[in-house]
Amino acid sequence: MKQQMWTFGGSAPGPTLHGKVGDVFEVTLFNDDPSMGHGIDFHAGSLAPDGPMRTIQPGERLVYRFRAAKAGAWLYHCSTAPMLQHMGNGMYGAVVIDPPGLKKVDHEYVLVSSELYLGTPGSAAQVAKMRQERPDAWVFNGIAAQYAKAPLTLKAGERARFWVVASGPSDGIAFHIVGTFFDTVYREGAYPLKPGDSGGSQVLDLAPAQGGFGEATWRSPPSSARSASSCWPPPCPPPDPWP
Numbered sequence: 001m002k003q004q005m006w007t008f009g010g011s012a013p014g015p016t017l018h019g020k021v022g023d024v025f026e027v028t029l030f031n032d033d034p035s036m037g038h039g040i041d042f043h044a045g046s047l048a049p050d051g052p053m054r055t056i057q058p059g060e061r062l063v064y065r066f067r068a069a070k071a072g073a074w075l076y077h078c079s080t081a082p083m084l085q086h087m088g089n090g091m092y093g094a095v096v097i098d099p100p101g102l103k104k105v106d107h108e109y110v111l112v113s114s115e116l117y118l119g120t121p122g123s124a125a126q127v128a129k130m131r132q133e134r135p136d137a138w139v140f141n142g143i144a145a146q147y148a149k150a151p152l153t154l155k156a157g158e159r160a161r162f163w164v165v166a167s168g169p170s171d172g173i174a175f176h177i178v179g180t181f182f183d184t185v186y187r188e189g190a191y192p193l194k195p196g197d198s199g200g201s202q203v204l205d206l207a208p209a210q211g212g213f214g215e216a217t218w219r220s221p222p223s224s225a226r227s228a229s230s231c232w233p234p235p236c237p238p239p240d241p242w243p
Helices: 083-088 124-131
Strands: 017-021 024-028 063-067 072-077 090-098 107-116 138-142 157-166 173-176 182-188 192-193 203-206 209-219
Touching: 017 024, 017 107, 063 192, 072 083, 072 157, 072 209, 083 124, 090 107, 090 157, 107 173, 182 203, 203 209
Parallel strands: 017 090, 107 157
Antiparallel strands: 024 063, 072 090, 107 138, 157 209, 173 203, 182 192, 182 209
16 A cells, blocks of 8 residues: 655655764755645754744755754654644654663664554545544554564574654554563663663653663574463473462
8 A cells, every 4th residue: 555645855754863962963954845835843952943943835945953962762853833744644753862871782773653644645534533543553664564574583682772752643652572571771861771770661651752762682582382381491490489
């Protein structure tokens, strides 16, 4: 199935920007839409909205420059009203600013969650679904069920970091992984869970426009030959006594 979208750079979500605290980003926005205005808002920046975030008309160009003052997983999106329609039709993306001292991992992924509203962009039927919060699908990186068909892969013992940005525009996300747990969680600029802590986390929960990451290690590969036991590999220790 094909769906017409409004995009930054031809993809929904738009390109992911990645840097560190102190980096300066310069983005040129050119509006090649022949019928309407568009703008851009980088949550990773701190600029007055009336100038850098202003709507530009068809054929106009805008240079947006900001310094990354704080670490985090940040949303950017079209700033033109009604933002519900512009974001709901694909005009969103992620900016990842690494916290100082962030260690390397074996795999690093960026997953931007969003709602998908099928139909002609801006049509009465599509807008009605957006206002009633009735998406046709909830997706990662713009395509429904793509990771069921082409899973992200790693080997047992490897460590992965999942950056997640909830672009909405209306719904947040409870990002959960199966088969292990997060031993590190970074959410909205802080670590609620660090390596070495006694606890673990099962969900990275994010409201619309929030972002963060979770890190995990898988200790064993999946296998259809495994028993129904909750531990692997066998033999398993006896269960703890329950009073």
